[in-house]
Amino acid sequence: MYKLLKELKVDLGERSYPIVIGSGLLGSYDLTPWVSGGQVMIVTNETVAPLYLEKAKACFPGKQIDVVTLPDGEEYKNWQTLNLIFDGLLEKRHTRHTTLAALGGGVVGDMAGFAAACYQRGVPFIQIPTTLLSQVDSSVGGKTGINHPLGKNMVGAFHQPQAVLIDTDTLGTLPAREVSAGLAEVIKYGLIRTPEFLDWLEDNIDALRALDTQALGEAIYRSCECKAEVVSLDEKEGGLRAILNLGHTFGHAIETFAGYGNWLHGEAVGTGMMMAADLSVREGHISEADRTRADALIRSAGLPDKAPEGMAEEDFLSLMAVDKKNVDGQIRLVLMRALGNAWVTADYAPENLRATLKAFTS
Amino acid sequence: MYKLLKELKVDLGERSYPIVIGSGLLGSYDLTPWVSGGQVMIVTNETVAPLYLEKAKACFPGKQIDVVTLPDGEEYKNWQTLNLIFDGLLEKRHTRHTTLAALGGGVVGDMAGFAAACYQRGVPFIQIPTTLLSQVDSSVGGKTGINHPLGKNMVGAFHQPQAVLIDTDTLGTLPAREVSAGLAEVIKYGLIRTPEFLDWLEDNIDALRALDTQALGEAIYRSCECKAEVVSLDEKEGGLRAILNLGHTFGHAIETFAGYGNWLHGEAVGTGMMMAADLSVREGHISEADRTRADALIRSAGLPDKAPEGMAEEDFLSLMAVDKKNVDGQIRLVLMRALGNAWVTADYAPENLRATLKAFTS
Numbered sequence: 001m002y003k004l005l006k007e008l009k010v011d012l013g014e015r016s017y018p019i020v021i022g023s024g025l026l027g028s029y030d031l032t033p034w035v036s037g038g039q040v041m042i043v044t045n046e047t048v049a050p051l052y053l054e055k056a057k058a059c060f061p062g063k064q065i066d067v068v069t070l071p072d073g074e075e076y077k078n079w080q081t082l083n084l085i086f087d088g089l090l091e092k093r094h095t096r097h098t099t100l101a102a103l104g105g106g107v108v109g110d111m112a113g114f115a116a117a118c119y120q121r122g123v124p125f126i127q128i129p130t131t132l133l134s135q136v137d138s139s140v141g142g143k144t145g146i147n148h149p150l151g152k153n154m155v156g157a158f159h160q161p162q163a164v165l166i167d168t169d170t171l172g173t174l175p176a177r178e179v180s181a182g183l184a185e186v187i188k189y190g191l192i193r194t195p196e197f198l199d200w201l202e203d204n205i206d207a208l209r210a211l212d213t214q215a216l217g218e219a220i221y222r223s224c225e226c227k228a229e230v231v232s233l234d235e236k237e238g239g240l241r242a243i244l245n246l247g248h249t250f251g252h253a254i255e256t257f258a259g260y261g262n263w264l265h266g267e268a269v270g271t272g273m274m275m276a277a278d279l280s281v282r283e284g285h286i287s288e289a290d291r292t293r294a295d296a297l298i299r300s301a302g303l304p305d306k307a308p309e310g311m312a313e314e315d316f317l318s319l320m321a322v323d324k325k326n327v328d329g330q331i332r333l334v335l336m337r338a339l340g341n342a343w344v345t346a347d348y349a350p351e352n353l354r355a356t357l358k359a360f361t362s
Numbered sequence: 363m364y365k366l367l368k369e370l371k372v373d374l375g376e377r378s379y380p381i382v383i384g385s386g387l388l389g390s391y392d393l394t395p396w397v398s399g400g401q402v403m404i405v406t407n408e409t410v411a412p413l414y415l416e417k418a419k420a421c422f423p424g425k426q427i428d429v430v431t432l433p434d435g436e437e438y439k440n441w442q443t444l445n446l447i448f449d450g451l452l453e454k455r456h457t458r459h460t461t462l463a464a465l466g467g468g469v470v471g472d473m474a475g476f477a478a479a480c481y482q483r484g485v486p487f488i489q490i491p492t493t494l495l496s497q498v499d500s501s502v503g504g505k506t507g508i509n510h511p512l513g514k515n516m517v518g519a520f521h522q523p524q525a526v527l528i529d530t531d532t533l534g535t536l537p538a539r540e541v542s543a544g545l546a547e548v549i550k551y552g553l554i555r556t557p558e559f560l561d562w563l564e565d566n567i568d569a570l571r572a573l574d575t576q577a578l579g580e581a582i583y584r585s586c587e588c589k590a591e592v593v594s595l596d597e598k599e600g601g602l603r604a605i606l607n608l609g610h611t612f613g614h615a616i617e618t619f620a621g622y623g624n625w626l627h628g629e630a631v632g633t634g635m636m637m638a639a640d641l642s643v644r645e646g647h648i649s650e651a652d653r654t655r656a657d658a659l660i661r662s663a664g665l666p667d668k669a670p671e672g673m674a675e676e677d678f679l680s681l682m683a684v685d686k687k688n689v690d691g692q693i694r695l696v697l698m699r700a701l702g703n704a705w706v707t708a709d710y711a712p713e714n715l716r717a718t719l720k721a722f723t724s
Binding site for chain 1: 441445448449452453455479480481482483484505507510512513515516517518519520683684
């Protein structure tokens, strides 16, 4: 049957939930203990459905199972696609006692989670992330939502899942580019809070890119553990939690400029983390050697190290001005005091920010 | 300046908030103690804006105030209109520290509240309800949301306001038909839980229809108080709170059949309460005299006593099948054990339900 690698509890009081990590879980692991009603709506996309839908159904024995299959891509993370989920739920007469199950990557998880947060003012959901990025990112934190033409993730809700099932076998069908994008977020956990994980990553980056099951299970576990710690300390993003956005303010600007879906989220975050390291050097917080080490690890994961062709300083500044972290118009950024120690601040010299933007644009 | 009539605290632990009821509040009452950031987005509609927008702005001295004006009507309570609010917030660069203020009736309140629940995953909001229905209904409970073509309020969130400001003067510009619709919900509070309020209503129904300020203040206060009690006992609608839906399962079916906006919500609820009373008689819970008394009060408020022309039993049954209260396909209804004592149940004879539907359809 399946091989359980690790299990983790995300501790949020009465909203606590387990993350089950293993190989061969899809098709054999019983998820019905986390389904309180008789109905399950699996939300997936047209890429993932042919690969894993039948196996996912087998995780809900004895339940009424219906399926909504969305188009695949960040460009569909919008109202129109979200409505397909509500259409399916209402056409199949799912009540407020239904459970949604998100089978796919971050886009499917964000949309199914947001649909669960809003359907009849809130129903439970289960995450079955099938990409490395979603396994190490959206598994923990309860963030759900959709994009708006004027900004990513501008509309959404905090909604915690009942359980998260991570089957590392799903990474076997993931394009190498998406593995790299996922590794960007994995590296992030090392950079913000866990220096010893950085050492481990430097030793194991090749095994991870080669999809070694044991290494993947370990990296996913340590990533989720780090995120769970941060989220437990700050569920609604009052302060500490913002460090999870290392590289994201630059990264979101890149994604928006490039047009959703042209740069992968993780790719943009990879470049964004290099930019944050660059600004941290200019501000005198970390050494040139630290920056070189961070850059080397990010590059060894196969991630880009420059903003998109044609993107200028002004594009960054205007796109970064709508970031959610901002307070009364000031751009707040996550910087590093040391490798493995990040914090959020608006206290930096504007000319240093400009110099960083200049260094990464062409 | 203004005359404060009543003040009520809705007790929900850390989500508690005040309801301020008075005359002349708009234009002079300072709402900034409930605004934590520097930005306010007033959401209103094209009917209310010319009457009260300038006065509402005066309640937020010293703040950046922007406005989104929606088209007026239940038929606009949908994604497209909701997006106008997000467009406005993003175009004016409102951050997650903004406060939304809903100035208008229930549709404006439901949409502004839902926008507040979702914008950047949740920002605070203030309710300034300007119709009797919204003053006695959506002021308390935190229910927000929009309609779906397959059902009313199917997409939404629980999101409590920071404060509610009720200026009874706004009822002076309300069409008589909407006053009657609001009185349906007022009467509902008597029927579900407060028999002594029924006595008071029978004595004061004419003063209420004549928009007597003192009588209105009292009726609004007692309605909000009753709803606040029920909601405090059951914030997320686990059980007791469902009694607030007296007449609503029938009523929603009527509204959907008639097409949103053709019957007012309160009109449909008025007829729906008569239907609930009728079924309560057939089930042997209340006497024929009780039903006659309830019907007389509902009629004296100026409310309709028949389902729309052309609506058949089967229309009711199929539309009621998607109601949120249903569990695994069974239609649950709010019935009365006595006038002033309601509960929710699926325990009734199907032939009695059919007889009730038959009696109210032509």
